[in-house]
Amino acid sequence: MSQSPVRSSIGSLDHYSQPEDSLAEIISLDNVSFGYSRKRLVLQDLDLKIQRGEFLTLLGPSGCGKSTILNLIAGFYKPLLGAVTHGGEEIKGPSARRGVVFQSNALFDWMTVEQNIGFGFRFQSISKYEKQKRVETIIGLVGLRGNERKYPYQLSGGMRQRVAVARSMVVQPEILLMDEPFAAVDVQTREGLQEELLKLHEQVAGAILFVTHSIEEAVFLSDRIVILDRNLGGIAHDIEIHLPGPRYTAMNRVSDEFNQYRTDLYLKMKAIE
Amino acid sequence: MQLKMANSEQVSAFKGQDLQTQALREKALLFCVAIAIPSLILILWELTTRMGWIDELFLPSLSGIVSEFLAMVRKGYAGTPLLSHVLGSLRRVFTAFGIGTVVGCLLGLLMGYYKYVRAAFYVVTEILRPIPPLAFITLFILWFGIGEVSKVLIILYAGALIVMLNTMAGVQSCPKDKILAAQTLGANDLAIFLYVILPAALPSIFTGMRVALSVDFGILVAAELLAGDLGIGYIIQDASTFFNVEGLFVGILMIGFFGVVSDFVLRVIASKVVHWQG
Numbered sequence: 001m002s003q004s005p006v007r008s009s010i011g012s013l014d015h016y017s018q019p020e021d022s023l024a025e026i027i028s029l030d031n032v033s034f035g036y037s038r039k040r041l042v043l044q045d046l047d048l049k050i051q052r053g054e055f056l057t058l059l060g061p062s063g064c065g066k067s068t069i070l071n072l073i074a075g076f077y078k079p080l081l082g083a084v085t086h087g088g089e090e091i092k093g094p095s096a097r098r099g100v101v102f103q104s105n106a107l108f109d110w111m112t113v114e115q116n117i118g119f120g121f122r123f124q125s126i127s128k129y130e131k132q133k134r135v136e137t138i139i140g141l142v143g144l145r146g147n148e149r150k151y152p153y154q155l156s157g158g159m160r161q162r163v164a165v166a167r168s169m170v171v172q173p174e175i176l177l178m179d180e181p182f183a184a185v186d187v188q189t190r191e192g193l194q195e196e197l198l199k200l201h202e203q204v205a206g207a208i209l210f211v212t213h214s215i216e217e218a219v220f221l222s223d224r225i226v227i228l229d230r231n232l233g234g235i236a237h238d239i240e241i242h243l244p245g246p247r248y249t250a251m252n253r254v255s256d257e258f259n260q261y262r263t264d265l266y267l268k269m270k271a272i273e
Numbered sequence: 274m275q276l277k278m279a280n281s282e283q284v285s286a287f288k289g290q291d292l293q294t295q296a297l298r299e300k301a302l303l304f305c306v307a308i309a310i311p312s313l314i315l316i317l318w319e320l321t322t323r324m325g326w327i328d329e330l331f332l333p334s335l336s337g338i339v340s341e342f343l344a345m346v347r348k349g350y351a352g353t354p355l356l357s358h359v360l361g362s363l364r365r366v367f368t369a370f371g372i373g374t375v376v377g378c379l380l381g382l383l384m385g386y387y388k389y390v391r392a393a394f395y396v397v398t399e400i401l402r403p404i405p406p407l408a409f410i411t412l413f414i415l416w417f418g419i420g421e422v423s424k425v426l427i428i429l430y431a432g433a434l435i436v437m438l439n440t441m442a443g444v445q446s447c448p449k450d451k452i453l454a455a456q457t458l459g460a461n462d463l464a465i466f467l468y469v470i471l472p473a474a475l476p477s478i479f480t481g482m483r484v485a486l487s488v489d490f491g492i493l494v495a496a497e498l499l500a501g502d503l504g505i506g507y508i509i510q511d512a513s514t515f516f517n518v519e520g521l522f523v524g525i526l527m528i529g530f531f532g533v534v535s536d537f538v539l540r541v542i543a544s545k546v547v548h549w550q551g
């Protein structure tokens with residue numbers, strides 16, 4: 001499968017605010033302020049647009065509000081000011097249209113791999129055959145074949161995270177929100193997971209919002225990286241990443257372009273800290 | 274990659290034990306200790322009583338207890354077959370335990386899930402919690418008569434309270450992210466309750482059931498001590514009155530036996546149902 005046309009035609013920042021382009025936007029944060037109490041804000045007057053099908057990563061120092069943005073879009077929080085919209089409609093709470101992968105994988109320990117992945121279909125009118133087919137396909141895509149009847153506690157950390165990603169992706173959400181999903185696994189496993197995620201992203205056309213601390217991870221995965229400033233500074237940088245396709249090849253981790261992006265981002269991050 | 278197998282020469286040349294063998298050995302040793310110490314106590318017991326070091330009135334001989342037990346099996350106790358006494362007691366315990374578990378579970382689930390239900394019951398449960406159930410026994414007899422009902426109710430109350438508190442704790446311990454994950458997969462409140470919160474609470478529910486069952490056996494004996502002419506508690510009470518120390522011991526050991534067996538059964542069931550809990 002090739003990349004979706006929308007993703008490859010993402011323009012510059014100014015481009016987003018033009019009304020004729022609003023069809024391409026899936027998620028929009030307009031003038032959003034948020035704090036756990038009114039006296040201590042975490043976000044202030046933040047504007048952020050996410051395009052249909054794009055892979056967007058949020059980078060920034062700890063406490064800059066990356067996870068808060070993700071939680072707002074998921075519908076776990078409501079903004080104190082401003083609007084968070086999905087396809088033009090205000091987000092009122094969690095929905096199956098917006099999948100979430102948690103760092104803790106949040107699998108259901110009492111269900112098998114198959115049951116975990118098929119969980120979302122319980123709430124959709126979809127034939128048993130279709131459900132079975134889709135679950136089997138995604139199990140193959142994330143390399144879990146042969147583990148269908150195992151329980152999460154019988155799997156390694158990396159495998160569990162694969163189940164979590166598959167469970168969220170199989171119901172084809174319009175956007176998948178991932179909060180440091182691979183932070184708890186070892187480096188080798190993490191690289192494998194990143195490559196699988198990119199392949200999945202090609203197959204399932206939804207957008208992905210990814211939160212991480214790792215510059216390498218961000219460069220390898222993303223179409224676009226947003227760096228958040230500290231102290232309610234909002235968006236410090238908005239950078240598009242163009243690495244030669246197919247994106248998931250390991251060579252992309254050592255290419256000159258990759259290193260350039262990494263150095264550039266590293267310096268930008270340093271400047272913020 | 275293929276794992277290299279150590280050849281037999283190498284194996285015999287290895288000095289010391291590998292960790293697996295060590296662990297196995299330790300397990301065997303622990304098992305021996307667990308068996309040896311009670312056996313030793315039994316032998317000492319029989320020795321001291323047979324040699325006449327201790328008056329039989331305080332500690333009857335093991336053989337005396339066994340023959341008293343066999344006599345009870347043959348002739349019954351106080352005109353009632355031993356089996357009727359045993360079944361009578363077990364029926365009381367398990368009726369109370371069964372109903373108590375259901376009631377305790379339902380209340381615990383509601384209290385764990387709905388903050389307002391929890392708030393409504395909070396003061397009452399906190400006051401009731403430290404009161405030993407036996408303190409209510411005469412009150413129960415006053416309210417429900419001296420028959421079967423008050424006996425079962427007092428056991429039921431004691432067990433239900435424990436199951437309820439454990440169930441509530443189990444519901445509250447359900448990780449928030451699992452609930453959120455279910456929501457983002459399209460689950461409504463009922464589905465979250467059935468597929469996420471209830472299974473997450475099951476390990477605590479089983480823990481509560483095990484504690485409740487052992488408490489229930491304790492309350493049973495006390496309830497039967499008070500009134501009636503049937504049950505293991507009655508045997509203990511009646512034997513004490515007549516200084517039948519052997520009979521007293523038979524009653525005590527039977528309670529212990531049924532307590533251990535039913536707890537074992539419950540544990541096996543729990544390990545099958547909540548298999549994901551280590």
